[in-house]
Amino acid sequence: MAENKKLRTPIVCVMGHVDHGKTSLLDKIRGTAVVAGEAGAITQHIGATEVPIDIIVNKCGQPQLINKFIVPGLLFIDTPGHHAFTSLRSRGGALADLAIVIVDINEGFMPQTIESLQILKRFKTPFVVAANKIDRIPGWRTNPEKPFAESFKNQSENVQQLIDTRIYELVGELYKLGFNSERYDRVTDFQKNVGIVPISAATGEGVADILMILLGLAQKFLESNLRFDANNPGTGTVLEIKEEKGLGTTIDVILYDGTLKKGDTIVVGSLGNPIITKVRALLKPRPLTEIQTEEKFKSVNEVTAAIGVKIAAPSLEKALAGTAVRVAGSDNADEIAKEIKTELEQVTLPTGSTGVAIKADTIGSLEALVNELTKEEIPIRKAGVGDISHRDIVEVAAIEDPYYSVIIGFNVSMLPDAREKIQSSEIKVFMGNIIYRLIDDYKDWVKKQKEQSEKTIAELIVKPGRFTIMPGCVFRQSKPAVVGVKIVGGSVKNNVEISTQDGDVVGKVKGLQLEGENISKASIGMEVAMALEGPTVGRQIKEEDTLYVNIPERHAKVLEQELYDSLTADEVETFESFLSIKRRDNPFWAK
Numbered sequence: 118m119a120e121n122k123k124l125r126t127p128i129v130c131v132m133g134h135v136d137h138g139k140t141s142l143l144d145k146i147r148g149t150a151v152v153a154g155e156a157g158a159i160t161q162h163i164g165a166t167e168v169p170i171d172i173i174v175n176k177c178g179q180p181q182l183i184n185k186f187i188v189p190g191l192l193f194i195d196t197p198g199h200h201a202f203t204s205l206r207s208r209g210g211a212l213a214d215l216a217i218v219i220v221d222i223n224e225g226f227m228p229q230t231i232e233s234l235q236i237l238k239r240f241k242t243p244f245v246v247a248a249n250k251i252d253r254i255p256g257w258r259t260n261p262e263k264p265f266a267e268s269f270k271n272q273s274e275n276v277q278q279l280i281d282t283r284i285y286e287l288v289g290e291l292y293k294l295g296f297n298s299e300r301y302d303r304v305t306d307f308q309k310n311v312g313i314v315p316i317s318a319a320t321g322e323g324v325a326d327i328l329m330i331l332l333g334l335a336q337k338f339l340e341s342n343l344r345f346d347a348n349n350p351g352t353g354t355v356l357e358i359k360e361e362k363g364l365g366t367t368i369d370v371i372l373y374d375g376t377l378k379k380g381d382t383i384v385v386g387s388l389g390n391p392i393i394t395k396v397r398a399l400l401k402p403r404p405l406t407e408i409q410t411e412e413k414f415k416s417v418n419e420v421t422a423a424i425g426v427k428i429a430a431p432s433l434e435k436a437l438a439g440t441a442v443r444v445a446g447s448d449n450a451d452e453i454a455k456e457i458k459t460e461l462e463q464v465t466l467p468t469g470s471t472g473v474a475i476k477a478d479t480i481g482s483l484e485a486l487v488n489e490l491t492k493e494e495i496p497i498r499k500a501g502v503g504d505i506s507h508r509d510i511v512e513v514a515a516i517e518d519p520y521y522s523v524i525i526g527f528n529v530s531m532l533p534d535a536r537e538k539i540q541s542s543e544i545k546v547f548m549g550n551i552i553y554r555l556i557d558d559y560k561d562w563v564k565k566q567k568e569q570s571e572k573t574i575a576e577l578i579v580k581p582g583r584f585t586i587m588p589g590c591v592f593r594q595s596k597p598a599v600v601g602v603k604i605v606g607g608s609v610k611n612n613v614e615i616s617t618q619d620g621d622v623v624g625k626v627k628g629l630q631l632e633g634e635n636i637s638k639a640s641i642g643m644e645v646a647m648a649l650e651g652p653t654v655g656r657q658i659k660e661e662d663t664l665y666v667n668i669p670e671r672h673a674k675v676l677e678q679e680l681y682d683s684l685t686a687d688e689v690e691t692f693e694s695f696l697s698i699k700r701r702d703n704p705f706w707a708k
């Protein structure tokens with residue numbers, strides 16, 4: 118057991134496609150219920166849970182194995198699931214020593230399953246595949262909490278065959294990605310084959326097998342990686358910055374190397390210069406609690422990797438989630454600060470001169486939001502970490518393009534003075550904690566705004582129209598002239614100007630009547646009485662003349678460039694012949 122002290126707890130992350138059961142599996146492992154309370158049922162932050170070795174071996178029903186393993190337990194980080202978190206998850210992959218890739222056995226591989234495997238391949242992280250939701254296989258007889266092999270024996274032949282067929286489908290998929298794999302109980306050499314464990318995160322079947330394999334993998338592959346000198350300066354990653362009653366601003370950290378003591382000088386990543394401060398208190402989560410949801414901490418004098426720990430220290434307000442925390446010696450704090458700063462500068466947030474403004478709670482989630490917006494070809498003008506401030510509002514208010522006079526905030530709130538300012542502005546703010554939903558909301562809003570403005574424009578724009586004065590239908594010569602007309606293209610509305618086939622504007626429509634009733638618009642095919650202010654029949658106009666609605670140049674431009682597709686065939690034809698009249702003398706008219 119003395120050996121235990123020399124090995125640190127392996128860090129495990131659970132990865133996989135949305136809804137394939139990451140949260141449920143972690144829940145099952147730690148025995149708490151997070152699924153229910155989670156926003157949109159999507160895991161969005163890295164949390165951590167330490168599962169001590171004795172609990173694992175007991176769960177596996179093999180307490181006698183306690184002395185066989187030399188790792189102290191497993192530390193699970195709850196990596197985010199949605200593909201929006203590629204970058205953060207890559208870091209999760211890098212931070213993790215081991216992984217569980219969870220896949221719904223009924224659905225098979227999905228894009229994020231493949232993405233997870235590619236990340237693991239890149240980082241050379243040993244992993245096990247959890248083929249989840251076996252309880253949904255038709256005919257499955259549930260044996261709660263039992264190891265897979267035991268449960269499998271109780272199934273009908275049909276079900277057993279179905280399980281194996283599904284597993285071979287997974288084996289095929291894994292092979293395509295360059296991994297040899299087998300059902301875990303048929304694997305003889307885990308160095309050569311990835312184990313696939315059929316499980317149910319809902320009933321707990323197979324979960325013990327997963328834990329046992331992880332311990333085995335840690336022992337086999339990681340022993341040398343996990344050996345550490347407790348005298349190494351502590352190194353970790355900031356998961357979250359939190360205000361705690363009586364403690365001020367604290368940071369939740371995964372310490373993955375070395376030792377961290379009360380009173381140590383630490384350097385923490387920040388948006389500006391890294392923070393150099395002294396640890397005032399170290400708060401350790403109790404085993405089987407999750408540090409993000411549990412308030413009851415135990416104050417300790419020192420912690421050793423790997424562990425999720427809360428650090429209370431002065432000046433942490435500007436700490437940045439996703440960045441490094443490192444213990445400094447007596448004379449190298451500045452040097453470490455420089456290194457952390459350089460690392461941060463390598464995170465690129467491509468922004469341009471136009472686009473939306475975005476805010477997010479961590480550098481990782483900001484990066485993820487940038488990635489997703491870029492994929493959707495939504496330009497970003499400015500990207501920042503932190504709550505939406507008065508200054509953000511002022512800046513965005515100056516943007517003229519209404520579609521970019523927008524702030525998208527992920528996992529942030531709005532500061533009170535910003536809230537006040539927003540009342541008097543036209544800015545649109547989208548806030549939420551699910552990236553893809555935020556993006557969908559923005560896209561829907563833009564679509565609606567565009568439709569609305571197209572509708573407004575379409576209503577205001579003068580549409581093409583052409584009509585002939587019917588012979589024998591002159592009812593009055595002038596002031597106003599009243600004639601019977603037939604609409605032969607598009608439509609004619611009250612108050613539009615009228616032009617001749619030579620392009621001369623001769624007057625305005627002052628009234629339309631159909632069978633003695635006033636109407637505001639006459640469309641193709643209709644024969645109506647028309648009052649015309651301006652011309653005198655016999656001078657500017659005469660019987661059998663074809664006349665046009667005179668479309669102002671600005672309107673013609675909008676019609677041709679923006680509304681052309683919405684015109685009917687006869688409107689197009691009428692419009693084209695009106696344009697050719699106008700362009701006879703001036704080829705650039707309305708261009």
Ligand SMILES: Nc1nc2c(ncn2[C@@H]2O[C@H](COP(=O)(O)OP(=O)(O)OP(=O)(O)O)[C@@H](O)[C@H]2O)c(=O)[nH]1
Nearest residue numbers: 135136137138139140141159160198250317318319
């Ligand atoms: N029947 C059955 N349902 C399961 C099982 N595992 C998960 N579910 C259900 O599947 C749904 C998704 O599970 P989650 O654990 O939230 O999935 P997730 O992968 O964490 O999803 P995200 O956090 O959204 O990426 C939930 O309704 C779970 O109750 C299982 O083994 N059997």
